[in-house]
Amino acid sequence: MLIYLRNRILSSALPFLFxxxxxxxxxxxxxxxxxxxxxxxxxxxxxxxxxxxHGFDDPLFVQFGDYVAQLATLDFGDSLRTAQPADEAVLRAFPATLQLAGATMLLAVVGAVVIGSLAAYRPNSLADRVASFLSATAASTPDFWFAIMGVLVFAVQLEWLPTSGTTGASVWVLPVLTLLIRPFGVLVQVVRGAMVSALAAPYIKVARAKGASERRVVFGHALRNAAAPGLTVAGDLTVGLVNGAVVVETIFGWPGVGKLMIDSILQRDFAVLQAAVLITALTIFLLNILIDVCYALLDARVRQGAMA
Known part of the structure; x- marks a missing residue:
């Protein structure tokens, strides 16, 4: 496992340098x-x-050398706008992004496991066709379009939900639904496909022959063996949520790192922008390593292939 982990860290380090x-x-x-x-x-x-x-009169490569030297001491520089350390501004905003991404993926995974498993239990049934149609529609819906339509319908016309804010449960609805729709659609398709293959495997027939209940067969035996591809896709989607929450946070005024990036670009606050991108990249780097480790723990063939 340590050799596999070392190889994954080394292969992911070069993109981080870029x-x-x-x-x-x-x-x-x-x-x-x-x-x-x-x-x-x-x-x-x-x-x-x-x-x-602010050191802008030096040649760019001299500025870059100074910047790398600062990074070596974990110094991200100071904000041009507030004169405060840039990393502090990013770390204040990052929990809001992680909370939004975490709530979204929790709902997406739970919903996809239930609906995907039920759809795979009876392939080509009415429930399966409806689930497949809805998941394909959700997976292909652009999040920015859904966000704009959500604001127009539920916030402006019906006045059921606020357009922005951070207090109260209602402010979570539109941002979470906007981020949820695509991961949910993709995961339903992945879980359904993996469960169809798992339920047709010989060990499922053996479990049924031994008198195991259908609930145990579906959610105990089949789902456990179908979890690996779902875990990989869920991890990739989580990384995408952390990296791609810029649109949602900007539309809904969510005080996360995505909105901070946009504000830093508009304000040409280089230190904050650089800190936001690098801390986000480091988070994605760590998430990818965690996903690879979990996948290797689920499938020994992955560890053996990596160490070969």
């Missing part, structure tokens, strides 16, 4: 921060002093 390189140089393409933080009447001397104060 993230460090890319976020630094792409952030500079958003424009000169002096145009935002100095008045229109600012003189060239004021602009030069501003650039010198």
């Amino acid at each position: 993230v460090i390189l890319g976020v630094f140089f792409l952030a500079r393409l958003t424009g000169d921060p002096a145009n935002l933080y100095l008045p229109l009447s600012a003189t060239e001397e004021m602009r030069a002093a501003f650039s010198a104060q």
Whole structure:
């Protein structure tokens, strides 16, 4: 297991290095921060002093070297807008994103396991066809379109739900539903396919011949063996939620790291943007390692193949 874990960490480290390189140089393409933080009447001397104060007057590769040296000491720099440490701003916003992603995936996994298992229990039945149609529709629905329609129908026209906010249970409904729809649709299809194959396996016939109840057969024997592909897809979808909550957080004003990234781009707050992207990338990196470990624990062939 340790050899497998080491190989996965080494293979994931190179993309993380590219993230460090890319976020630094792409952030500079958003424009000169002096145009935002100095008045229109600012003189060239004021602009030069501003650039010198924040190190923007050095060549880009010199700035990048200084940035990497700071990262080596876990120093992400200070926010241009608030003059506070950039990592503190990101860490304040990150729990809101993790809570949103966690609630979404919990509902998606539980719902997909129940509906996918019931659909696979009687293939080609009416329930199976309805579940397949709804899951395919949900998996192909763009989240930004669903978010806009949700605001228009349930918040503006019906006035049942708020358009934004952080207090009360009602503020969770639209953001969670928007993030939930695609993972739920994908997981239902994956669970159904895995369960159809599992229920047709010889060990299921043996379990039934021994008098096991149908509930034990479906949720005890078949679901346990069908969990590996579902776990992998659920992990990938969780990573996508953490990485792709920008649209949802922006539309609903959710105070997470996605909205913080957008605000940092608009404000050309390079330090906060870089910290947000890197901490998000590190979280995704750790989630991928955790997914790989869980998958290896479920399937010994994965460990043996990785160590071969």
